[in-house]
Amino acid sequence: MNNKRTWVVLGGTDIIGRCFAREVAKAGNDVILLGKSRDDLMLTADDLRARYPEVDVVTMELDTSNLDSFSKTVEQCEAAAKNIISVFSALETVYTQKECGKDLGKIKNMFQINYFSQVYFLSAIAPVLQKQACGEIIVLGSTAGEYGMPDNYAFGSTKAALHVWLQGFQAQMAQNHISVTTVKADDWDTVGERKTALFQKPLDPRACAEACLYYAQKGEKIRYFPWYSALTVPFRRYLPYLNKQFKK
Amino acid sequence: MHWYEIKLGGKGYTNSGLSQVCRPDRVSDIAKYLEQVGKNGVIARGSGSSYADQTVNADGAVMMSGRLDCIRSFDEKTGELICEPGVTLKTITEIFAPRGFMLSVVSGSGQHTLGAAIAANMVGQNAHKRMSLAKYVNWIDVVLADGEIVRASHTENEELFKAVVGGQGLIGFIALISVTLLKRPEENVLVERRRINNLNDLMEALKSARKNADFCSVWLDTSAPADSVGRSILTTASFTKEPCGEPLFSLPKIKWHLPHFALYLASLPVFKNLRYRLSGSISKKVEPYESFLYLSDKVKVLSQKGVYQLRISFSEAEGPQAIRRILTELSQTRISACRAFLVLTKEDTLSYLGSALRGYTISLDFIRRRGLEDFLKHLIMVAGEHNGCVSLQNDALLEPRHLFVMYKNLEKFIKVRETYDPQRKFDSDFGRRLFLKEKKNEQ
Ligand SMILES: Cc1cc2nc3c(=O)[nH]c(=O)nc-3n(C[C@H](O)[C@H](O)[C@H](O)COP(=O)(O)OP(=O)(O)OC[C@H]3O[C@@H](n4cnc5c(N)ncnc54)[C@H](O)[C@@H]3O)c2cc1C
Numbered sequence: 138m139n140n141k142r143t144w145v146v147l148g149g150t151d152i153i154g155r156c157f158a159r160e161v162a163k164a165g166n167d168v169i170l171l172g173k174s175r176d177d178l179m180l181t182a183d184d185l186r187a188r189y190p191e192v193d194v195v196t197m198e199l200d201t202s203n204l205d206s207f208s209k210t211v212e213q214c215e216a217a218a219k220n221i222i223s224v225f226s227a228l229e230t231v232y233t234q235k236e237c238g239k240d241l242g243k244i245k246n247m248f249q250i251n252y253f254s255q256v257y258f259l260s261a262i263a264p265v266l267q268k269q270a271c272g273e274i275i276v277l278g279s280t281a282g283e284y285g286m287p288d289n290y291a292f293g294s295t296k297a298a299l300h301v302w303l304q305g306f307q308a309q310m311a312q313n314h315i316s317v318t319t320v321k322a323d324d325w326d327t328v329g330e331r332k333t334a335l336f337q338k339p340l341d342p343r344a345c346a347e348a349c350l351y352y353a354q355k356g357e358k359i360r361y362f363p364w365y366s367a368l369t370v371p372f373r374r375y376l377p378y379l380n381k382q383f384k385k
Numbered sequence: 386m387h388w389y390e391i392k393l394g395g396k397g398y399t400n401s402g403l404s405q406v407c408r409p410d411r412v413s414d415i416a417k418y419l420e421q422v423g424k425n426g427v428i429a430r431g432s433g434s435s436y437a438d439q440t441v442n443a444d445g446a447v448m449m450s451g452r453l454d455c456i457r458s459f460d461e462k463t464g465e466l467i468c469e470p471g472v473t474l475k476t477i478t479e480i481f482a483p484r485g486f487m488l489s490v491v492s493g494s495g496q497h498t499l500g501a502a503i504a505a506n507m508v509g510q511n512a513h514k515r516m517s518l519a520k521y522v523n524w525i526d527v528v529l530a531d532g533e534i535v536r537a538s539h540t541e542n543e544e545l546f547k548a549v550v551g552g553q554g555l556i557g558f559i560a561l562i563s564v565t566l567l568k569r570p571e572e573n574v575l576v577e578r579r580r581i582n583n584l585n586d587l588m589e590a591l592k593s594a595r596k597n598a599d600f601c602s603v604w605l606d607t608s609a610p611a612d613s614v615g616r617s618i619l620t621t622a623s624f625t626k627e628p629c630g631e632p633l634f635s636l637p638k639i640k641w642h643l644p645h646f647a648l649y650l651a652s653l654p655v656f657k658n659l660r661y662r663l664s665g666s667i668s669k670k671v672e673p674y675e676s677f678l679y680l681s682d683k684v685k686v687l688s689q690k691g692v693y694q695l696r697i698s699f700s701e702a703e704g705p706q707a708i709r710r711i712l713t714e715l716s717q718t719r720i721s722a723c724r725a726f727l728v729l730t731k732e733d734t735l736s737y738l739g740s741a742l743r744g745y746t747i748s749l750d751f752i753r754r755r756g757l758e759d760f761l762k763h764l765i766m767v768a769g770e771h772n773g774c775v776s777l778q779n780d781a782l783l784e785p786r787h788l789f790v791m792y793k794n795l796e797k798f799i800k801v802r803e804t805y806d807p808q809r810k811f812d813s814d815f816g817r818r819l820f821l822k823e824k825k826n827e828q
Contacts, residue, residue, distance in 0.1 A: 152410055152452045177411065184455040188480050231387070342452075 143167040143218035148227040150177035156346035157225050167193040169214050201254040211261045221269055226255050227277040237291045244291045251295035256302055267313040273353040278321040280366055284374045316356045320349045323366045397436030397692040399781050402443025408452050412560045416532030422446045426812035429554040431501030436694045437781030438814035439553050450500050464566040470500020470559045482675050486566040489521040495679035500559040505778045506551030506736045510600040513729035519550040526561035530810035548801035551736030555816045574677050575625040578668045584615025588705050595729050599623045605725040606661050607715045608654035614712045618664050627671045645688040652723035691753030695761055696776040697768045704745040707771035724750035737798035740776040785819055
């Protein structure tokens with residue numbers, strides 16, 4: 138990545154999106170923040186401007202309930218961008234299985250945001266990047282999408298679907314020299330029901346954002362965060378079965 | 386909005402507890418989380434580097450401020466920074482030092498959050514000049530037990546301000562801060578290190594440091610023999626126009642993660658003796674201001690055995706005598722501190738629970754071992770006899786009876802707490818340890 142970029146940050150109002158936006162702004166890149174709440178967008182934009190006054194920050198509201206509006210948003214992004222466009226997508230909403238059990242609408246809501254919104258947006262912006270014939274796309278996945286656990290399998294399934302879609306998308310975009318990096322963040326942090334006394338350290342969003350940028354710069358396809366999750370995930374895939382054994 | 390069940394502890398590994406933990410993403414979420422708080426209340430937690438039970442709330446709730454880390458605005462003309470409490474001191478330095486601004490307090494570590502630095506009324510190596518951070522705080526927005534956000538400052542809701550500053554999170558949650566960053570006079574500092582033979586010489590040297598130096602701290606050899614009690618290395622620093630010398634070679638910047646053993650080594654008399662002897666009688670060096678800061682962050686000792694810190698403030702009049710007595714006792718009993726530092730302070734009038742007096746603050750770290758607690762309680766008694774004040778920041782051993790003797794504004798603090806949080810929605814193991822009596826009195 139030699140040239141200056143305009144990073145389109147989906148989910149720019151959440152902690153991970155905010156940390157990523159800071160990371161790229163620190164390196165002198167411009168930022169377009171997309172998010173659902175105007176107030177939150179302003180908050181992140183003000184934060185970036187106070188930290189890095191020389192960086193150009195644009196905010197745009199994204200209505201995830203209206204997927205058809207995305208092509209217009211992409212047009213606006215293209216018009217606002219002064220440099221090569223790259224995308225960081227961390228749109229995510231999380232409900233525990235218990236919450237989903239009480240209200241099935243929450244499952245639909247998770248698919249709408251974690252899967253459909255990202256897939257629609259990336260599909261809509263893909264031609265813009267293909268035209269540039271360069272750029273990076275980073276999508277935040279989750280280890281929850283690797284195996285189903287009793288407390289978060291609905292959330293996990295949204296991520297699993299996204300991971301599969303991204304594999305195909307990555308191959309397609311590679312033809313135009315665009316890298317697509319999926320960073321599977323470990324989910325100790327994101328799902329609330331589990332007794333996490335064993336893992337005292339929750340995921341550090343700043344370190345995760347830093348790692349995402351680093352992996353994209355290296356053109357990685359799939360990476361885990363933290364890196365050692367790559368070693369534990371193959372074993373953790375058996376956890377659902379072990380869980381069953383323990384219950385017995 | 387999620388709660389997580391996590392076992393949290395203090396940095397010193399002396400206290401820990403299983404708590405329901407939340408991490409609000411935005412200021413407006415704080416009140417919503419507060420509504421869900423049940424038994425044992427909730428306590429705010431920044432980066433969790435208080436040594437003991439200040440941020441531990443067993444069977445209760447803990448609210449982490451790490452995600453409230455937005456900077457709202459910065460005024461280059463006045464230096465006014467408005468930000469959320471989770472912004473760390475290091476972040477502020479990283480962003481604003483290159484623009485010629487600095488925080489008024491220079492602490493040992495940059496990992497601390499700004500909210501916590503105010504709630505713990507942090508003092509640093511320049512406390513003899515600048516006192517604590519609170520002096521430069523224009524106002525704070527505090528979320529109270531009922532979810533209402535109230536602005537407090539030196540002039541508005543002054544009593545609330547004085548109780549929240551240094552109040553260890555027991556009054557409310559600091560949600561927004563306006564603080565003035567100072568114009569940094571120069572880019573570099575001239576750092577001078579001097580080996581000092583005994584306490585009398587040290588006190589003389591400190592007199593001139595109080596007048597002339599911008600920063601001052603003393604490493605103390607706590608295992609020095611009785612005839613050279615107070616043997617130490619004095620570090621002073623002042624801003625200078627002089628340029629930095631180019632080093633012949635520079636070591637790679639590594640953040641050392643040392644095991645417990647390193648801390649144990651540091652407490653051995655042999656090591657202290659070596660450190661003292663190896664330091665030149667006097668050395669001077671011009672350094673960039675940023676590299677002079679946050680020395681504790683360069684070495685991280687991972688000790689899970691437990692470390693106690695005792696930080697005591699003495700007046701100028703009582704200080705030399707009291708410090709001599711403490712150091713002599715340490716030397717005689719051969720209980721060696723793994724870290725011992727002395728800084729100069731000004732009287733803290735900005736906080737009801739402010740411990741600093743115009744004089745000296747000695748800070749002693751000890752590795753946990755059998756019998757140590759009794760000895761430290763004895764030192765607390767010695768501090769009381771010399772009208773000293775034990776700081777609450779990292780304390781693990783104070784008892785309610787000590788508070789009444791050492792903190793002259795304690796009644797005022799209790800009154801404010803009673804007014805704003807009669808149900809003790811904000812509470813912690815620390816709060817229950819020290820204010821238990823107050824509760825009993827009520828009953
Ligand atoms: C390596 C090291 C160096 C240190 N150097 C110094 C030093 O130079 N000077 C000094 O004075 N102290 C020093 N300390 C002591 C110390 O840890 C500080 O007291 C500091 O405040 C801790 O910051 P933190 O973010 O880790 O806070 P925490 O330990 O998380 O919290 C400290 C206190 O502040 C309260 N609090 C946190 N956030 C809020 C909030 N938003 N609203 C209300 N209350 C809140 C907590 O409830 C707690 O009582 C040092 C400690 C370490 C480990």
